[in-house]
Amino acid sequence: MTQDVLAAVRTRIIAALEMAHPGLPVEVLARVDVSSVRDPAHGELATNAAMVTAKAAGRKPADLAAGLVAALANDGLIAVAAPAGPGFVNLTLYPAAWREQVPVILRAGEQYGDGTAGQGVRVNVEYVSANPNGPMHIGHCRGAVVGDALANLMAKAGFTVEKEFYVNDAGAQVQALAWASYWRYLEALGTAMTIEEFAAAVPGGLQYRGDYLVPVGEALKAKFGDSLAAQGIGIADSAGWLDTVRDFAIEMMLVSIRADLALLGVRHDVFSSERKLVEAHAVDAVITRLTADGLVYEGTLEPPKGKLPDDWEPREQTLFRATQFGDDVDRALRKSDGSNTYFANDMAYHADKAARGADLMIDVWGADHGGYVKRMQAAVKALGAGRLEVVLCQIVHVLKGGQAMRMSKRAGTYVTLTDLIDEVGRDAVRFTMLTRKSDAQMEFDLDAAVAQTRENPVFYVQYAHARCRSVLRAAVDRFGDTAADAALANTPLESLEHEAELALMRRLASWPRTVEAAALAREPHRIAFFLYDLAGDFHTLWNRGRDDAALRFLQDDRPTETLARLALVAATALVIRSGLGVMGVTPVEEMR
């Protein structure tokens, strides 16, 4: 039996169409869709087959629909086929078609819904990539959750997925980190210098004044004693310690980032170092290659539109012909002092990812990098480095007690990832972050995320799973091994005929389709909504048992009905578990 009822129905419709109208082009047939309907009055499923093929077949949609209905009259799956509206064919399946999915689910377990749509295409999903200059905050959190869930989702849909974290450990930012760490080191040693005196000596001024670097200073003292301090803080003197302190600080920041990611339950397969690429001359190689292709020139860019920087003056730089590949302006590869730009490094990085075997690269970025998308895609195109898609995550506003928590880097008032998880827990963070399309801004209401009500989807879905497990535990107590999960796959299901039961089975059967569609659209939030709906179907059925005792799951005197319902409950638990697995949320056994 197939894992996907909708796909099976679609296959029959296409066969019927081809029988009646041989030679319909494949691209026309590809548009034929079978989907569940919103309005129960239209049956269970509907197909647009007659409408999308009408032109190619040279017939009216209504005629085609009538022909389809006739052709499907004696189908073994389809009980009712009826033409409707402008050319839909509404379908109702025999209940057996839905019931048959239950043992399929029970045998597949959490693998139910695993698909082949990805065709093994190698996808590299890069996400988080927080700069190693401070703790992770809520701004990183959405990208971390969305990227992780997207990677899981695509793996489930049959892509070969690699999860990657890009460490920006080269450039001015980590130099600034080194200076700031060095200050904390001097403090740890009990320096007589004031912070203002120190800051005056730092090229570009002292950044990163947050106290999260205090432990770095202390660790430096513990490891190096005062040996680094003896070298002084002048520009020339700093050469003696700068690299040491920088590498040490980066390492500590990465440890903290990895700890935060572990708290979130996010694990990357690969951490890539920007510095290593630079040291391997990968950036120079890319520029050389682009130069050979005639895509590099020395030139001067127009001043930026909008508000002009105070110190703007025309300067000649090494430029990449990004405009040839769809960007708005050409982009600088080298600064006027001859050093490489971040963009040049990033080109080398993407070339590297492609060279490592990615057919498709997906970068998950914050919305503040939106202006960077076109140029990076232009770069990937120019390099012939496969395909790049970018998923942008819009800003998250945190609400507490109905009040927006305004975050400001300058004021140091930002919510760290650790704070957030302490406040509401990992599962709530992950689930809530996936209850919005990533390209829409979202409000994260801390109070709602911990509420134990239907208002809170995390709770509602976990509660459904816990209820399922609770029923199954009670069943084993009362009925013994015949009610164990393994035995349920062979139990007769004919007694499952109530509308609420059929609705639940239809929902379960649409899981493979949901996985595939969400993966192809790169929209992991759909999984959250599916689970919410599924939980609703289950809770509804549960509550029918209150009004109608005959619908309760466990009935001592009706073992056949009981086992059939238990099979349905077990299948529900598995699909919820499968979906939560994609989201990285715990399927709890009981609520406390």
Place this chain on the structure above:
RNA sequence: GCGCCCGUAGCUCAAUUGGAUAGAGCACCAGACUACGAAUCUGGGGGUUGGAGGUUCGAGUCCUUCCGGGCGCGCCA
């Protein structure tokens, strides 16, 4: 000024990617607890999908334009 994203019920958001009469939760109104968990459920009111044009069998979805909000806009990363 330009680019990208968003605008859907009083509020927070969906809408099977172009499908039928736009759906949920919260809030509001009216009901339901002797249970395998009422931490829930049943029913009701609530909409010119920001405005205006267009494309076609069919538009919240695509195109044009305007309005409003967010993000970004020479060498930062």
